[in-house]
Amino acid sequence: MQKEEIFKRIIDKAVLGGWQPQGILKGLLDGTLATGMETNFYKFILNSSDNAWYGYIFDIEFAKAVWGNKIHNAEKMRTTRDVCPDCGDAQVTTHISANYELCYEFHLRKLVIAEDKLKYLEKFVMT
Numbered sequence: 493m494q495k496e497e498i499f500k501r502i503i504d505k506a507v508l509g510g511w512q513p514q515g516i517l518k519g520l521l522d523g524t525l526a527t528g529m530e531t532n533f534y535k536f537i538l539n540s541s542d543n544a545w546y547g548y549i550f551d552i553e554f555a556k557a558v559w560g561n562k563i564h565n566a567e568k569m570r571t572t573r574d575v576c577p578d579c580g581d582a583q584v585t586t587h588i589s590a591n592y593e594l595c596y597e598f599h600l601r602k603l604v605i606a607e608d609k610l611k612y613l614e615k616f617v618m619t
């Protein structure tokens with residue numbers, strides 16, 4: 493999947509989850525700004541030298557909308573192949589604090605240390 497497509501899809505997922513975009517993105521999504529700019533917008537943000545797109549993916553409300561804020565609890569999963577019933581992710585850590593970590597906290601932590609952040613996000617926008 494292309495980088496812009498992943499970024500667009502994760503934004504769509506956040507909006508579906510209740511996140512409310514502001515500024516240019518809000519205008520693009522609600523149609524009050526010229527249509528046709530949308531594809532360029534995602535590309536532009538991704539290619540900006542100051543990693544402006546981090547402002548979206550590392551926003552707490554954005555992350556809550558994408559992954560939810562229920563407990564990402566390893567105890568809910570009987571085997572390492574099970575998925576968290578709240579965020580749908582199969583990744584389980586054995587670290588004790590994970591038992592009390594919320595889904596969005598777990599994924600934000602993973603996202604911070606991910607070398608390729610779009611690759612990390614991609615698995616949550618596959619359908």
Ligand SMILES: [Zn+2]
Pocket residue numbers: 563564565576577578579580581594595
């Ligand atoms: Zn979870």
